[in-house]
Amino acid sequence: MAAAGPSQLSLRLPRALLDPDLRELGCGDADGLVAVRLQLSHGCIAAITPHPAEPTAVAPLPLAITPPVDPHVHLDKAFSWPDFPNRDGTMAAALALNLREGQQRTLAQVLERGERALELAWRYGLRALRSHVDSGGPCAQPSWEALLALQQRWRGRVELQLVALAPLQCWQTAEGLALARRVAAASGLLGGVLGPPYPRDRGDRPALQGLLRLAGELGCGVDLHVDEAATAPAHGLRLLVDLLEQGRPPVPITCSHASSMGLLRPEPQRRLAERLAALELSVVTLPTTNFWLLGRRGGLTTPERPLAPVRALQRAGVPVALGADNVQDPWYPAGDFDPLELIRLSHRAAHSSLWSRQGLMPFTTVPARMLGLAWDGVVRPGAPADLLITNAGSWSELMARPPRRRVLRAGAWLEPPVSEQVDPVLASLGAS
Numbered sequence: 001m002a003a004a005g006p007s008q009l010s011l012r013l014p015r016a017l018l019d020p021d022l023r024e025l026g027c028g029d030a031d032g033l034v035a036v037r038l039q040l041s042h043g044c045i046a047a048i049t050p051h052p053a054e055p056t057a058v059a060p061l062p063l064a065i066t067p068p069v070d071p072h073v074h075l076d077k078a079f080s081w082p083d084f085p086n087r088d089g090t091m092a093a094a095l096a097l098n099l100r101e102g103q104q105r106t107l108a109q110v111l112e113r114g115e116r117a118l119e120l121a122w123r124y125g126l127r128a129l130r131s132h133v134d135s136g137g138p139c140a141q142p143s144w145e146a147l148l149a150l151q152q153r154w155r156g157r158v159e160l161q162l163v164a165l166a167p168l169q170c171w172q173t174a175e176g177l178a179l180a181r182r183v184a185a186a187s188g189l190l191g192g193v194l195g196p197p198y199p200r201d202r203g204d205r206p207a208l209q210g211l212l213r214l215a216g217e218l219g220c221g222v223d224l225h226v227d228e229a230a231t232a233p234a235h236g237l238r239l240l241v242d243l244l245e246q247g248r249p250p251v252p253i254t255c256s257h258a259s260s261m262g263l264l265r266p267e268p269q270r271r272l273a274e275r276l277a278a279l280e281l282s283v284v285t286l287p288t289t290n291f292w293l294l295g296r297r298g299g300l301t302t303p304e305r306p307l308a309p310v311r312a313l314q315r316a317g318v319p320v321a322l323g324a325d326n327v328q329d330p331w332y333p334a335g336d337f338d339p340l341e342l343i344r345l346s347h348r349a350a351h352s353s354l355w356s357r358q359g360l361m362p363f364t365t366v367p368a369r370m371l372g373l374a375w376d377g378v379v380r381p382g383a384p385a386d387l388l389i390t391n392a393g394s395w396s397e398l399m400a401r402p403p404r405r406r407v408l409r410a411g412a413w414l415e416p417p418v419s420e421q422v423d424p425v426l427a428s429l430g431a432s
Helices: 091-104 107-124 140-153 168-172 174-185 204-218 235-244 259-263 266-278 287-293 310-316 339-349 357-363 365-370 395-400
Strands: 008-014 033-041 044-050 069-073 128-134 159-165 189-194 221-226 253-257 282-285 320-322 387-390 405-409 412-414
Touching: 008 387, 069 320, 069 365, 107 140, 107 405, 128 140, 128 221, 128 365, 140 159, 159 174, 168 174, 168 189, 168 204, 174 189, 174 204, 189 204, 189 235, 204 221, 204 235, 221 235, 235 253, 235 266, 259 266, 266 310, 282 365, 287 339, 310 320, 310 357, 320 357, 320 365, 339 357, 339 387, 339 395, 357 365
Parallel strands: 069 128, 128 159, 159 189, 189 221, 221 253, 253 282, 282 320
Antiparallel strands: 008 033, 033 044, 387 405, 405 412
8 A cells, every 4th residue: 555645855866866967966975965856746756956955964864765676586485494494504405405395385385475575575665576486396386376476466566577497407308498488478587507506517518508599599588596606716607608708699698696706816807707798797796695605614604705796897897786685595594675784784795885876786777777677767857756765864874773764656655564663754754
């Protein structure tokens, strides 16, 4: 349910999320923020003007962003931790428990998990998700049936894009071909795992070649779990790049995780990043799950807890987005589809300097392009009146403590998630 919204709002918005052609707004302050007044009409932004008075410490304007996009989640297994807890916190235990859960997974379970996840995402302010779907074994049919139904049910509120996660060798079988055709018909993507935790063998290369060829024939994008490990630095990425340099299918290709690339020395890292950029590959880095699972050895925490080298990739021109990955399942026990929590964690884990364009784009405009969304997330006249508004007045305040929020969609206020009460400052927004 949504409540009637305001006709105008006074906010601080990141300059990076405001139309660059609106030169009268200036360049923003040291935080990259601009004080603006928005006129709203019929669910859209009607006009944007500079705020007539500079905000003060006594009366700060609330900081807002456009609704984030999460390019990598797993709705089919979300919230399964209570029945399949991975108290060891290891990759091997996560995989074993995931396989066991998949043997028992039902349509009703996936419908309940997916509905719960999308309701949270909607209330927290997300506008789109890309979910990988376990697509091998008995869990494939109920998972796809449930998530395709939820995709239709939530269309127009939270856009849901689906990726078939299956062993690479699957795509060369008759069953894999039938699955690929079904995925293509649903405008989904083909996926798989390249590199650890699965053992590498000489079958990786032909299997990957087959997947890329099939994706090209069907016009399906590709999103691979690559190098989610603290060993064999960038082995999977190098294999993928070597193959693509011999011939690249004309479809979008995303490399999710790319964790072990972070273990490369600066010069090899730079050269590999430039090859990724030349091939127009995208990377999704996933700090929550990777920091939880990687770097465990003999009950101790090792120094190697790698993360994709976000800044090196961006410097080379690779589009980089950040995702939440697993939520309360055997791979990660926490999370609840809150984009502000991911932003706050990534600020520390990936040095996401939110006052810079490169620090903010991985949560907004870059994943919007990855998912091919109609709106790029930039505020301009005619854009949707969709905003995630916080009670923080600066990035420092947003990082200092979990902020309260208010979510505006098509010019109307959403009711907050049960876990949040509306802050009085936010409740007064738009009041005369």
